[in-house]
Amino acid sequence: MTQNKEPAFGCFYFVCIIALTVGSIIQFSDEAEFAIDMSRKRLTHVPKDLPSRTEILDLSQNDIADLRMSDISFLSGLKVLRLSHNRIESLDFNVFKFNQDLEYLDVSHNWLQNISCYPVVSFRHLDLSFNPFHALPMCKEFGNLTQLNFLGLSTTKFQQLDLLPIAHLHLNYLLLDLAGYYVKEMEVESLQILNTKTLHLVFHPNSLFSVKVNMSVNTLGCLQLSNIKLNDDNCQLFTKFLLELTRVPSLLNFTLNHMETTWQCLIRFFQFLWPRSVEYLNIYNLTITESIDEGYFTYSKTALKALSIEHITNQVFLFSQTTLYTVFSEMNIMRLTISDTPFIHMLCPRVPSTFRFLNFTQNVFTDSVFQNCSTLIRLETLILKKNGLKNLFKVGLMTKNMLSLETLDVSWNSLDSNMYEGICSWAETIAVLNLSSNVLTDSVFRCLPPRVKVLDLHNNRIKSIPKGIMKLETLQELNVASNSLTDLPGCGAFSSLSVLVIDHNSVSHPSADFFQTCQKISSIAAGNNPFRCTCELREFVKKIGQVSREVVEGWPDSYKCDYPDSSKGTPLQDFHMSPLSCNTVLLTVTIGVTMLVLAATVAFLCLYFDLPWYLRMLYQWTQTRRRARNIPLEELQRNLQFHAFVSYSEYDSAWVKNELVPFLEKEDIKICLHERNFVPGKSIVENIINFIEKSHKSIFVLSPHFVQSEWCHYELYFAHHNLFHEGSDNLILILLEPIPQDIIPSKYHKLKALMAKRTYLAWPTEKSKRGLFWANIRAAFNMKLTLVAENDETLKRPQSELAELGLKPLKHEPSSTFHPSFVSGSIHHGRKARQQVAGMAIGSKELTS
Template identity: 60%
Template structure:
């Protein structure tokens, strides 16, 4: 790309009129934002980008629709008609940085729509011309032309706006074809220029808004041109090397070029100069019709002495010096500072100059804008200075400032100060220091990238409207801070805040940036108190996605994208791990899991329904009876399996002895006995197993002793039988003394406790424990009843044969 001064007006110290340079710079950028080497459509343009593709010739088979073609940074040595004949719609062609030596412009005779042609940085030494009536941009600079490559056909190029030229010599006749054209921008590359020793020839007057001249680098300035220009608004000069002897030559050159000009912007780039010459040039320009002077990459050499300077009334509004290198190491600092501090202009910028200090003006100064970015200023700057009462903007970015209280004291006398930039220093604030009297006019304060903590909120200008505190060490905003009722914009990104600040102390807040903090659980108080918010950027925080975040996410989603910056891509869950990386818009939890009252109501209703269902089942299906029977079956099976067979290998002759009332014998004989004996269970009955001749009591005891189990059929008839009572007594006595579980109680019919006589206290106790089996009248329940009976017997039990004397024949 052509090395020019097209960017020198992108300054922050002033608002000069829009530069035509920027327009052409934009065109260059547009040309460079191309994709691969394959043509593609960009809006209404069909673009082919072959830049830096190691080409030695123009590619073949280009699309006839191509309107923009970039062939820069290749090894193309020549051009032919056939290269572009098939491109009738071609409008923009870049051929810079190639190896082209000769150009016949007639190769573009079939490209009548061509408007932009860049042939800079080649090896051109000769061209043959052909009229291109629609050409608006032609750059032939940085080539090897002996004379200016201006053809007579250029005189008819009325659309031409930019013209870049290079030559080793300039003659009057070379410029005649274009002297009548009203160009916007002329670039003269004179890096290979040879000075004339004969008398200077007066060159024709050119008309252009921007004149840019690049002189030979690393060579003392000696170019002598009798050049006059009309309508110039911006003059850019590059590579100026001056000692005290050559200083007058340069001033003479400026005098001729600036003659009869009004309101000029002058840019000097790559200047190596003595201090004496520098002051002399400033003095020369001070009474010229100059509005803005920009100096980039200034180097001071030889020596710095005190130089007189008369501050005439001047049209100069602003001076900008960026990147100052001082190669003079022994000098009195005052000589340097005083020249600048006493200037009677409105705007002064001295950035990247390594200045240690700046003097306070000796009298009331007209300075309204001061920019001292990237210097070495300390807290002592402008302390007690009362002559900057008109100053509105002060930029002290990237210096060595440390104590906020000293800076506050500095601003007290700046009665008009509105904008103060203290970013990228090492400023801290001690809350114990009571000095916090800012300039009352201060509206914009930038304290970003410092060492400030929460205490800074106790020392802020009360009238502030814009506050930038990003990249500090702030953890919270104190509740006892002073109210900032006029604050409209707050940038507190890249700190350690854990919540969004409410607007109780920022009643006018409309823009908040709090990204990259530690906000995990933002409270709803922010939305309740900040009704005037128009822009919010709270993304890139470690959000904890729980129930508390649902309300915040809902509020963010309802706000328009114009209000919430970065939504939804910058708003993601960081915790818990199951939601990590999920965007807040996709994070959902059920209302039931997040509403305690609703959860309690739901559980209560569910429990109530279950209870009603349970009661219904119990009533309709007699569920408690089934549960009790199953429990008893389980317990019986467990006890039966836990009794060792060895313990049972005694003299049992029967599995069970049955005791019942004669009134219940029908059920025993026709229901119980058939079921048990079908299972090979041997039963002892008094009717067939009592031994004749023995007493009833003796027979009862004998049968109980010879039986492993004792089954009692309980009914109202049972409690009326005296013998049944004896049998139960002896069986229970065996249970108590031997520790065996040999009782099986079957409740044939319900028995009320109050109907059981007091003498049957053992029966009452057993009935109270509900250790009996109930005989169900429903057929469906009888299966479970018989299963419980069978489970009570150990079928592996080996029984002895009955004695002959006990058998009943």
């Protein structure tokens, strides 16, 4: 952001030269072995273990009392030596005999009273000031210092030719410490200073000015005086002291540091200086004492261009404000700076003013300043930062009659754009406007100078840039950093925008259209924002990659993800998201195509390989194995004699005898067949009950013929009843042929329920699938089961037992075949079951084979 600052003139220019000269000496290397800082270490002597390659050595602010050749002779490359603020009482320049490259020596603020001379030729900076010398410490050898730029000296008295040894040198800066200068009554000394660009005289800080010295300087460009304490009595002595110095036509810059004076003496000083050749007057730390009374001041023709007063302390509390402000407002100069003062106002000049630059930083000005002022017609720059301004509309109205105003700085105030008064008026010439560090909101964009080129709004309370704002077609630079903006502004209203600063805002997903609407952007700073690294940010990062890296300020270090937490701190340049995850249409099409392909593949597998059948059979095999492992072995084998009991219709006997039985017996599975196992003479029901109880599982071969057999249904009913009471999984259903639901009699609701809820094994017609079918059958049995031997006596049940239940002896239907299944029930449970089956038989018609 372009900023207009008051330029540094005169003395500051020469000080900068000295600083650059010193800097060129200091900045040899950043390596620790070349620069040694041992200041503030309470050292009493120079350390002996310094690296021999040391070039910069800082020993200031210690307790070193003397300096010997052996202390530094081994530092042959030494260029800078700082020994200020120690306790050195004498200095022999012979100690630097082996330091031929030494250019910077500072022994100021010590206890030096004398020096011993030795030929030295390399010094550029030599500071012997602020030491208790009785006379100027001058050696004729100093005349050989042809490269000397800075020389600092102290003395308590002068002789006219004290500086003769260096008269031929052309110094940039001569510092004379006169804090201990002794004044003899009625005696005026003289000192001839031939060639120096800057002369800095330092007086005693707590004593009234009383120096009586006639100083003559040939080529003096800048004069600095420090610690000036005046009252009405010695004011004339001070102007008399300045008389000889200010006669030099080359003196353009005059600086006073720490000046304490009365108001009348200050006016007399201004009046004395007004006709002189001085162009730039600077006063720092001015204290006004006693009283402020109206005085007569003649604004004659002057060479003075700029007056700068910084930090005024006013010890006068009752005075006329007009008296104070009139002196400054009527000055016929171009530049006026009065900053860091208790001034609450400034008057409007009574006649058209010559002011082109006014700087009133850090005062207490209010909105009433320069209202209805029409005499500042030449003013180009106005700085009112750090004051008490509150109303933005009054500030705009203040500038209405400033016909030449180009730069306005009202930053660091309390300006509020919501204090609407119906008037929005600005000087049309304003090109640079600084409104930063106020309390401005979005409405500020509705009242701005129409031709502004540089606009600074950083550190305000702006949340968005409204769409219905006035068009700023000439705006080139916009700074809205440190606000609460959530997106980059478009260039619809800023058609000439080339520089945008929007860092430290709340921009989370900036629009990628910014670079399309702002074609003239040459620099954008949008770092340090809480970027949300989601799909919305992908296009913006892509656009940044397409523009030059010089355009995006702070890239990539200041651009990091803030959300989501998994990406927090990740640089945006390392943030990547696939096009598929960010393009909804593409994602939908991809998922759709994938699902279609998958569906087609599944359909093909189902049709060609009968995949559902394989999956169903595999699932059944897995579940059967799991259930078989979960039943404790000892629980299963308490009274079991058979692995399986088979029930089927006589019409399906061929399949049972030719397929099922051979496979089971080949696998050592002991099965119960009614032809060989049922006890003759016993009733069918009693045989069924006994042998189902003595079998591990019951196998039912289901077919249309099976559902037509009532005996098969009874066998299924009892096996299911046994499953219910014992909690075991003892039913194996084999679907030999498909059974239409409509052929199952409605009274056989148990059969319908079992076929609807339980998983059955379907006999495959294809031979290739039968291996998996038999594997499922095999998995249903626990071959570790120990069966008890058959005992015919245990199978005998007296007919009287059935007669007691009211049952008639029943014959076994020859079309039904039985096979024992595993049941872990007790005799008690068996009796209950027999009672229920008997009851069922009694309630129906008598069955015969």
